[in-house]
């Protein structure tokens with residue numbers, strides 16, 4: 001299961017964070033060579049549980065489709081570098 005239910009995820013600040021990231025990423029999966037526009041989710045680059053103060057930083061979120069998100073789950077650590085550089089570029093261009 002990818003998303004454990006957390007009450008914080010219904011908070012306006014979370015919804016706002018998610019919206020900003022989807023918009024910044026052009027409503028497309030940011031995994032190189034994917035770019036899907038369906039079943040989008042916002043992934044925390046540094047996991048939610050590991051960093052309370054990065055939870056609502058737009059630089060810590062990236063748009064992924066359901067399949068890519070599943071691919072990354074449990075391997076989050078090995079994607080931090082890649083995703084951070086993609087987001088850095090997206091932030092510069094947004």
Ligand SMILES: [Zn+2]
Nearest residue numbers: 029034065068
């Ligand atoms: Zn994807």
